Amino acid sequence: MHIHKFEQFWIKLSFVLIAFFIVTVVYGFVAMDLKVIGDHATIDPQNLADTKFGNPGVREVTRNGQTEYEVYVQTIQFAFNPGTAQPIVVPANTRVTFYITSPDVLHGFDVAGTNLNTMSIPGQVAKFTTIFPEVREYGIVCNEYCGPAHHVMEGKIKVVPKSEFDKSNLVE
Amino acid sequence: MTFIHKYPKAAKVAKANFIVAFIALAIGGLFGFVQALHRTNVFRGFFNSGEYYTLLTGHGVLLALIFTTFFIAGLFVWGVTRSLDREPENLTFTWSWFWLMTIGLVMATIAILGGLVPDSSIRAAVLYTFYPPLQAHPMFYIGLALVVVGSWMAGADWFWSYRKWRAENPNERIPILAFMTLFTMLMWYVCTIGLALEVVGLLIPWSLGWVTEIEPLLPRTLFWFFGHAVVYFWLLPAYYVWYAILPKLSGGRLFSDSMTRIVFIIFLLLSTPVGYHHQYADAGISVGFKFYAMATTLLILLPSLITLFTVVASMEHGARQRGGKGYLKWIGKLPWDSPAFVGCALAGIMFAAGGFSGMINASMNINVLIHNTIWVPGHFHLTVGTAVALTFMAITYWLLPQLTGRKLKYKTLALIQPYAWFLGMTLMSNAMHRAGLAGVPRRTAEPEYSGFDFEPIFGTMTEMKWQIAIGGTILMISLILFLWVVVASWLAGEKSDKPVDDYIPEPLSGVEHTPAILDNMKLWFGLALLLVVLAYAFPLWEMVADGIFSPGALPRPS
Ligand code: HEM
Ligand SMILES: [Cu+2]
Ligand SMILES: [Cu+2]
Numbered sequence: 001m002h003i004h005k006f007e008q009f010w011i012k013l014s015f016v017l018i019a020f021f022i023v024t025v026v027y028g029f030v031a032m033d034l035k036v037i038g039d040h041a042t043i044d045p046q047n048l049a050d051t052k053f054g055n056p057g058v059r060e061v062t063r064n065g066q067t068e069y070e071v072y073v074q075t076i077q078f079a080f081n082p083g084t085a086q087p088i089v090v091p092a093n094t095r096v097t098f099y100i101t102s103p104d105v106l107h108g109f110d111v112a113g114t115n116l117n118t119m120s121i122p123g124q125v126a127k128f129t130t131i132f133p134e135v136r137e138y139g140i141v142c143n144e145y146c147g148p149a150h151h152v153m154e155g156k157i158k159v160v161p162k163s164e165f166d167k168s169n170l171v172e
Numbered sequence: 173m174t175f176i177h178k179y180p181k182a183a184k185v186a187k188a189n190f191i192v193a194f195i196a197l198a199i200g201g202l203f204g205f206v207q208a209l210h211r212t213n214v215f216r217g218f219f220n221s222g223e224y225y226t227l228l229t230g231h232g233v234l235l236a237l238i239f240t241t242f243f244i245a246g247l248f249v250w251g252v253t254r255s256l257d258r259e260p261e262n263l264t265f266t267w268s269w270f271w272l273m274t275i276g277l278v279m280a281t282i283a284i285l286g287g288l289v290p291d292s293s294i295r296a297a298v299l300y301t302f303y304p305p306l307q308a309h310p311m312f313y314i315g316l317a318l319v320v321v322g323s324w325m326a327g328a329d330w331f332w333s334y335r336k337w338r339a340e341n342p343n344e345r346i347p348i349l350a351f352m353t354l355f356t357m358l359m360w361y362v363c364t365i366g367l368a369l370e371v372v373g374l375l376i377p378w379s380l381g382w383v384t385e386i387e388p389l390l391p392r393t394l395f396w397f398f399g400h401a402v403v404y405f406w407l408l409p410a411y412y413v414w415y416a417i418l419p420k421l422s423g424g425r426l427f428s429d430s431m432t433r434i435v436f437i438i439f440l441l442l443s444t445p446v447g448y449h450h451q452y453a454d455a456g457i458s459v460g461f462k463f464y465a466m467a468t469t470l471l472i473l474l475p476s477l478i479t480l481f482t483v484v485a486s487m488e489h490g491a492r493q494r495g496g497k498g499y500l501k502w503i504g505k506l507p508w509d510s511p512a513f514v515g516c517a518l519a520g521i522m523f524a525a526g527g528f529s530g531m532i533n534a535s536m537n538i539n540v541l542i543h544n545t546i547w548v549p550g551h552f553h554l555t556v557g558t559a560v561a562l563t564f565m566a567i568t569y570w571l572l573p574q575l576t577g578r579k580l581k582y583k584t585l586a587l588i589q590p591y592a593w594f595l596g597m598t599l600m601s602n603a604m605h606r607a608g609l610a611g612v613p614r615r616t617a618e619p620e621y622s623g624f625d626f627e628p629i630f631g632t633m634t635e636m637k638w639q640i641a642i643g644g645t646i647l648m649i650s651l652i653l654f655l656w657v658v659v660a661s662w663l664a665g666e667k668s669d670k671p672v673d674d675y676i677p678e679p680l681s682g683v684e685h686t687p688a689i690l691d692n693m694k695l696w697f698g699l700a701l702l703l704v705v706l707a708y709a710f711p712l713w714e715m716v717a718d719g720i721f722s723p724g725a726l727p728r729p730s
Pocket of ligand 2: 108
């Protein structure tokens, strides 16, 4: 077979480009802690009441001697619970782990303008951990079509200074 | 003599497919225009925001599934007939796949448009990805299944012609147009296994109420088993045009026959095992498999990059034949006044830009920034919405005269059309990409929220909104120009024995340099199946091991 020398050069260049992208992603994973959602747990979407999702909200836990927070969120047609009726309040500079699932249809959970972005799939629990460095508010958008009022589905995360974090709203 | 005079029966089949394709394009495009104005709040008087999702389903299904499939069928009928020099083997069979697909399309469309009738129980506002537990009327799923079965029969029809041809020409190499058709269809057979399992195995019984619960992740995974390869099912016919016809339109000939074949083989092998890259943000699929899909996805850049080289090299050769000189000055010698050439060339340029945003999509931890934002429609309006759709429109200017025996009318309008599409898409798509970076979601009738504002990094929200609305309007105008030229030429173009120059020259590096192994379809098909099993067997097993329908969710009306 005859491959023109320019074409051979181009093919080599293409491989370099492909390798560059793979290396960038791996670097993000390893060095910058840019992870993606993985396989966490399955759950019966018709029986969330018997799980921690039955009492959704922010919980305090101690892990490795550190105080951390866990947030259980149900995405429902057409609200985040918590998030829509009242904001999700978490302290800054603290590890926060989100657990998200849906009792009805697919939804999205996207903290606008950040890389906190996951699908919420009935039967699956999405889990990710983050630290909010800044004191500010973020909007949460449902970014997967979930029915005729999908466009009203929004919520809020309020990041407050550690010292002002009010523990009386935590759930057990 | 042109195609219609030599092969009148095949010409009729191809034309029938084109008619359906263009009707779908007209309706789907109109919906796109309405969406562009609605989303941006420039004009919301046509429909209310609940109905938006019915229109969006119509837009996705009619353009991405129906327009493409029917156009491709027409294009392949033309190519197989011409390159094997034979009419379809059995016209009853040929027409039966056409009518099966058409009945299916009408059923799906009725189910979708039913959503615009108040209180109708016939609805299908589930978008073209139809993820359960949102449930459409059974007619929607059954209609789509018929379209797919029809497309399988169409593929069988082309393999049938090939078998017959092979019996008469035992020592010939597969002609390049037929080769590209058959390999595209082999890929289609591999990927539609997932869709068939999903629709026939899960969704139809579920929508008929035979089972009540469904596990949402399983059909979603099966959908994406099909869902990335389907983009290559749209794209490969555009490549087929770029490889086989565009060099001729630029005044030259194809650069390399063997490279063309290798590219199609790589697509057959790698198109399906990459499906999880649409599920990077899903819980329930392990990071390891997502990584495998990412590596494969980036590898599949290779055939597209090779295509870029081959196409540009062929065009340069053409320009030099026409007297072009210099490193870049030859570009000016290309036939920028030929509508068919201009459409294909502009489509190719947009595809390069789309390829770039595609590399971002593929890189999974960067992808979370833009997953399900309007960046994604920004990306695929460059790829399927332009690279594919504009190529199809452009090549129609060259094919239609061959199929009707009539010359093209309104050449000036036909020439303005691709430039207008390019302009409209540049406006709409760049703004969609940037809005997506700010977090603006896709598939949302009113992306305005009461509790917060988007903070764009590049540009302002107002400017992006207007670019989308104006871009969408220019696209609509371009579409009307296209339809006008087609209808006018079809009905009233001047009859001629040779309405267009339809000769296709041999490649520069011809088939005599092509290794025989490249034509071994059994080998490549087997390997493709093996790669799919490696990618999908384990995750699918995990999903069905706890029961096919569990963890089960209840259906919800759409
Ligand atoms: C007149 C030209 C067009 C206009 C103005 C247009 C406009 C739009 C807009 C604004 C959206 C985003 C809707 C949303 O996410 O809320 C969209 C989605 C989409 N468009 Fe187009 N479009 C056009 C042509 C095309 C073509 C030619 C194709 C493919 C062949 C196409 C395929 C799609 C698909 C697949 C979607 C996604 C649907 C979904 O998310 O379910 N469009 N279009
Ligand atoms: Cu939603
Ligand atoms: Cu894909």
